[in-house]
Amino acid sequence: MIGAMKRIFYCGALILLLISGIRQSVYCQTANSDSQVFKTGLAWETKALIGDAIALAPSKHGQRRVIPILGGTFKGPKIEGTVLPMGEDWQLVRPDGDTELQARYILKTNDGYLIHVINRALLHVTGSAGKGGRYIRSVLDIEAPLNSPYDYLNHAVFLGTLTVPQLKPGEKPYVIIGVYQLQ
Numbered sequence: 001m002i003g004a005m006k007r008i009f010y011c012g013a014l015i016l017l018l019i020s021g022i023r024q025s026v027y028c029q030t031a032n033s034d035s036q037v038f039k040t041g042l043a044w045e046t047k048a049l050i051g052d053a054i055a056l057a058p059s060k061h062g063q064r065r066v067i068p069i070l071g072g073t074f075k076g077p078k079i080e081g082t083v084l085p086m087g088e089d090w091q092l093v094r095p096d097g098d099t100e101l102q103a104r105y106i107l108k109t110n111d112g113y114l115i116h117v118i119n120r121a122l123l124h125v126t127g128s129a130g131k132g133g134r135y136i137r138s139v140l141d142i143e144a145p146l147n148s149p150y151d152y153l154n155h156a157v158f159l160g161t162l163t164v165p166q167l168k169p170g171e172k173p174y175v176i177i178g179v180y181q182l183q
């Protein structure tokens with residue numbers, strides 16, 4: 001029982017390290033197994049156009065916002081296409097100041113396949129009054145059509161990054177989502 005708990009603890013710590021943005025090889029050594037190397041590779045990068053936030057009144061859980069996903073594009077080594085204009089990003093600003101994001105949207109590949117994406121992220125700002133670093137990492141649940149060229153997406157774990165770029169004059173608001181396949 002203690003050995004199993006150690007394995008769960010060590011592998012849980014590994015997942016936290018991966019989500020923290022370490023893109024190099026990481027080793028997970030448990031008392032009863034060989035080392036495992038975890039690497040990530042870029043699956044695609046998404047430029048998602050976003051609308052104005054809709055703020056709900058504060059609740060017992062914090063401040064909620066909903067941000068419409070208005071479209072966009074995505075491209076990777078084996079996949080590319082558009083983001084359909086029908087998604088939303090539900091956010092919760094917790095009492096501790098962290099923000100939980102849960103985006104749900106649909107990708108349409110250039111060859112016509114629809115892929116459902118749920119992207120759960122955590123945003124943490126370090127330092128006082130927002131001065132310091134920003135930690136934004138996510139875990140994605142990807143649902144691709146069976147027996148399609150993208151069926152491989154159903155059989156892997158995906159981690160993500162989120163970048164909110166500085167907009168140029170006249171540019172519509174967007175975010176950049178990096179999607180990495182855990183190999």
